[in-house]
Amino acid sequence: xxxxxxxxxxxxxxxxxxxxxxxxxxxxxxxxxxxxxxxxxxxxxxxxxxxxxxxxxxxxxxxxxxxxxxxxxxxxxxxxxxxxxxxxxxxxxxxxxxxxxxxxxxxxxxxxxxxxxxxxxxxxxxxxxxxxxxxxxxxxxxxxxxxxxxxxxxxxxxxxxxxxxxxxxxxxxxxxxxxxxxxxxxxxxxxxxxxxxxxxxxxxxxxxxxxxxxxxxxxxxxxxxxxxxxxxxxxxxxxxxxxxxxxxxxxxxxxxxxxxxxxxxxxxxxxxxxx
Numbered sequence: 707x708x709x710x711x712x713x714x715x716x717x718x719x720x721x722x723x724x725x726x727x728x729x730x731x732x733x734x735x736x737x738x739x740x741x742x743x744x745x746x747x748x749x750x751x752x753x754x755x756x757x758x759x760x761x762x763x764x765x766x767x768x769x770x771x772x773x774x775x776x777x778x779x780x781x782x783x784x785x786x787x788x789x790x791x792x793x794x795x796x797x798x799x800x801x802x803x804x805x806x807x808x809x810x811x812x813x814x815x816x817x818x819x820x821x822x823x824x825x826x827x828x829x830x831x832x833x834x835x836x837x838x839x840x841x842x843x844x845x846x847x848x849x850x851x852x853x854x855x856x857x858x859x860x861x862x863x864x865x866x867x868x869x870x871x872x873x874x875x876x877x878x879x880x881x882x883x884x885x886x887x888x889x890x891x892x893x894x895x896x897x898x899x900x901x902x903x904x905x906x907x908x909x910x911x912x913x914x915x916x917x918x919x920x921x922x923x924x925x926x927x928x929x930x931x932x933x934x935x936x937x938x939x940x941x942x943x944x945x946x947x948x949x950x951x952x953x954x955x956x957x958x959x960x961x962x963x964x965x966x967x968x969x970x971x972x973x974x975x976x977x978x979x980x981x
Contacts, residue, residue, distance in 0.1 A: 708736045708978050709794040711824070712772070713785050715742070716756045719800035719831040724760065726829050726962065727798040728768040729837035733865060734978055738772040739792060743784045750776060782814075786822040795978035797826045801955055816951055816965075819936055825858065825966045825977070827931070832960035836930075839866040843929040843961075845920050846874045846889045848882065851935055851968035856893050858966060859933045860900050861979035869903040871927055875916045876908050917950050921957045932957075933964045
């Protein structure tokens, strides 16, 4: 049985993440482990009490029981380490946006994600979508690693019988336009070969406004999950613009975002959604 990790600080934002993980675990037949990181042992008793209350509350709401995991250390090391130790194949994490408690602010959430091997689904307090994923949005950029994102999106779509929406920026430069259109054509062919329903669209804005256009489209099309690659730790010119990942995971629509580290992703490996 596969494992899902949920970092929690016992706030309402982490409550959203717990609910999401427990609901998604029904489909994936996975164990959910709530992870809280303490600075020292003097905090353990209080953390155990809060953890017990959170587990009880969410078991009543979802009918699923999570496991408790409390470790001492720093959040940037502990979350990736426990994810690897537990052989977790997915992390569901809440973010308070650009401000808030240390490890789940937008920028620091990306630092945790970058240090981990498993894909993350990031939710917000304003997230209204349930874990019943029926529409998946896949923005395509100019990076060669895009195919890794397409495969995982396909696994999720098959598991949930979901429709995939593929979007690319409107590029005025002929070379960039041809490149994004080739990526769009590849993705359409890939999903068609797997029998997955799909829609392709060239957005109105170019790559400079692509994140804003993605969120607008996500609201309009009632998207349940956006799939992106994480290039936050790479010294590259980002096709979506500066701080694209941070802006995406803190999107104003509160749409859940799956973030995949391209270095860790393996095109031929089985994901938690393909099991």
